[in-house]
Amino acid sequence: MRVKRFVGDTVAETMGKVKKELGSDAVILQTRQFKEGGFLGLFGRPRVEVMAAIEEEPVRKKEDIFLKPNTQGSFPNSRESFSNSQGSYTTLQDSLNKDSETGTKSSTASAGGINSLANRRNSSEGSKNFYPRNPYADGTSNGVSNGASSKVHSLEAEFQEMRKLLENMNRQIEGLDGDQGVYPEPLQKWASLLRERGIEGKLVKRLMRNIQQNVREEDWAIDQRVRACLKENIRQICANTAAIQPGVRKPRIVALIGPTGVGKTTTIGKLAAGFSIVDKRKVALITADTYRVAAVEQLKTFGEIIGVPVDVVMTPSGLKEAIQQHWDKELIFIDTAGRSPHHDLHMSELRAFLEKAEPELTMLVMSAATQSSDLAKIYERFEPLTTHLIFTKLDETVSGGTILNLLDKVNLPVAYITNGQNVPDDIEVATPERLTRYILGEEDRRE
Known part of the structure; x- marks a missing residue:
């Protein structure tokens, strides 16, 4: 070797x-x-x-390990010694000569010694891949002595260990530096940017590999070309987007769900204001969030300012009645109480309200300031009830990559993103380009 x-x-x-x-x-x-x-x-x-x-010298010939005797009954000269990273093994001929000097000079070795070698070789796991069966194991021809057999068996075992070790080491090339990766110097800053934005290591490696495959090496130092390739890759991951469209012959019912503290009430106020004031649509608001008095008062204040009716319901049946009262509207927004994804009773109550409301769109609201592992758990719990996603508080984090980490694993469309508290200004329809801009920290640049 x-x-x-x-x-x-x-x-x-x-x-x-x-x-x-x-x-x-x-x-x-x-x-x-x-x-x-x-x-x-x-x-x-x-x-x-x-x-x-x-x-x-790949081992492929029998005489490399088991040397045939010549017509005079002695062994021919051995081949070159096996070598490894630390030195060379002594030749088999040298070992046999040493045995001959100590008295083992018989031209015919004992059949017991050869059979013992054959039995050890056959019982050794995987050894048949390295060494062919000894044709002289039947003891009818000249063979090697017991001492030589032991040494050959030792070599055989050592080669087996070496092979397993090399096979394990060969897998290292796939993960040279864990999830961090090792990149050419012109691309190091891009990998660092992605990590700073909160993008997971495996996804960083994939994005960087795509750059190396699609941008010529001589262009790696040209920021515009690398950035264009990177943005296109991210845009493809964020390609699934879909905004709300008002109903035509009947109201479109939209429910907002999610954990506590993600800004559902503020977001529903922004949506209602945008559709009623800007788009001149007929809108109604219904809140089932009676756990927080402040939430009810906040939504009523929104309704008074923008001229939209607000109903407060306490039960699933009351929610269904409120929807029927606003059947003449084009959009009905339902604000639900924040639910812990780890609380089974709260999730059951939320499911009961949604079964009565039968919304066409159920939007899971999540904060972009939440770490990736928690976002994944929240999504997993609410996913059976969800049709669309909304990401809030993009102005409160420098790790917009957490959005990309989730979108890389899910198939639901993103409807809206919010980046402040101002109603109705700080909300945008999600598009692949806008999501890409926020993920890379380019939110102050307009395309």
Whole structure:
């Protein structure tokens, strides 16, 4: 086995050297990053080191391990010694000569010694992949002595261990630096930007790999081209969007659901104001959030300001009656109480209200300031009741990437995003371009 160290500026460059010199069958033993040059460990140039190995003489001939005797009953000269990363094994011929010097000079080895070797070889897990069956195990021809058999068996076991070790090491190339990845220097700042925006490591690796595949290497230092490729990749993940459309022959019923504190009441006020004042639609508001007195008062205040009727209901049957009273409207918005996704009783109460209301659209409201793992759990609990998503409080976080982490895993459309408390201004219809802008922190730029 031949082992060699390769050094380069990037992983791609170093792996190219490995493939060029050792071929595609090379096995990766170790990878690491280090700094070269500089002064007292500072200002050094980042480098990548790869230790690779390849089997120079694949074991494919029987005589490589079990040497045939010649017509005079002695063994021919052995082949080159096996080698590994630390040195070379002694040749089988040397071992046999040493045994001969100690008295094992018989031209015919005992059948028991050969059969013992064969039995050990057959019982060794996976050894048949390396060594063919000994044709002289029947004891009818010249073979090797018990001492030589033991040494061959030792070599066999050591090669088995080496093979398993190399197979495990070969898998390291897929995850060189965990989820962080190792990128060429011109692309490092883009990977850092994505991490700073809260995008998960595996998704960062995927986005960066796409850049390396779709942007020419000589263009990696051109920010405009890299950014354009990155934005297109993110835009594709955010492609599923759909806003509310008013009903035609009957009112379109829209319910907002979600955990506590995400801004459902403020969001429903923004929606009602936008459709009634800006679009001149006939709108009604119904609140079932009687757990918070402030929520009822807040929605009533919104209604008075924008000239929209507001009904307060206490039970699922009362909700159905309120909907019937506003059947002449084009849009009916229902505000529900915030529910903990971990509270089964609260979720059952919410389900009972929705079964009576039969909304066409049920929008799950989530705060963009929530960490990714919690967003995923909230979505998982509310998903059976949900048709659309709304993300709020984008102005309160610098980690807009949490939205991307979720959208990469779900199929529901995003309807709206909110970025402030002003009614009705701080709400926008979600589009792939707007979502991409917020995720990358470009919310102050307008396309």
